[in-house]
Amino acid sequence: MSLLRFSLLSLLLALPGWVSAQLPALDIEYSVSRNNLNLGGTHRKLLQTGSDEYVMRAKTKAEGFAAIFVSDIVRETSHFRLVDGQIQPLHYRYHKNGKDPETFEVDYDRQAQVLRHSLLDKTLTLQDNDQDLISFQFAMMLDLQQSVRKLEYRIADKKRIENYSLIPRGEKVFDTNIGKLHTVVMEYYDQKRNRTYTFWCAKELDYLPYQTRRLDSDGDTIELKLRRYNGKSL
Template sequence: MNSLFRTLLLSLLVGLPLAANAELPALDIEYSVSKDGFNLGSNQRTLRKTGDNEYTARAVTKAEGFAALFVSDTVKETSRFRFVDGHIQPLHYRYHKNGKKPETFEVDYDRQAQLLRHSLLDETPPLQKNDQDLMTFQFAMMLDLQQSIRKLEYRIADKKRIEDYTLIPRGEKTFDTAMGKLHTVVMEYYDQKRNRTYTFWCARELDYLPYQTRRLDSDGDTIELKLRRYNGKSL
């Protein structure tokens, strides 16, 4: 279970709501985290403007309830990025896990040198227009969906690699929530190398924020995040 919780954020790539305008709002969101229907903990996220066209997104994932008896690690993410002309430009991403086996890595998107620098990798490839980190990926996806783009392609740097991702539409689904009905577009990515399927249910009423995210492994195990609080409102 420690290994599962340690890699949770890297596996699911969850994000925050995005508005396609000149400025992004301050946000405070929380997801429940579960494995095969068993509650593991929470993923809390905030977004704040920190400068001219610059923003900082933070995420904290921690165990709760029964799972907290076995998992003491806390995972923290920080992403700095620009929002310019309707486009997300990542600047710096940091991942840190405390506990018995702490882990840290950082990704720097050097806009001056036009290079991607990863603290755990030797390669420093040139930046690409579709580069995103593990948090800004979601912002870019939501913006593209708002613009009716349905085949989404990004290059994302995670802990071990820099890899291309392509998401395709898989229909629509409606959820009944305490905030009313949420009409979602279902987006899917199949990881052929690891035989995993990632599914995102992106709600139109929340600027295509994923209401639910699921990873399905080849052995049938599922890891799921589900929105339970949105700017102080419970779902």
């Protein structure tokens, strides 16, 4: 189901408060839709586990009519640390239950300086721009706060470890229940799969993605839109 696959791509969530030495607790929900049809939602929560270490837990499931056909639940966990203003992923885990369960993990061994993927028969040397499917958006927010507008990350997903380059595509203003959100539009074009990923990052929320979209070559779209932010409905 596209809802669950899109969660894997993790085009969601990021986190305010980068200028602080510590990151605040965060509780956020996004709606997930395909071709303007609501499929479900994803809930993400951030907790601090040490002086500079954090864990983000995400849960994605179908809602409403879609829940009749899809009972699977996707859970993701990203452990990372904030060091000198930089996000360093430590461990990522993806698990989908149901008839066709899927699980994979990515370990970022800082001591050995290697990246290990549970499904890929390879071990790679760590790079400064390595991120997991959740932490890369943290890194994106931090870079945008520092006025970096061309973003380069190496991201590990279920099947591959690839380089991603995001470039600015202007700005857009959204009217919400918490006021106007002025967003910077960032875009990545996946040439191999002929897909375009777009992020609308809100300045008022420290460049938290207010909305994200995947556009496929056949015109199929999958979108996430922020609906709750720390208890506030948008």
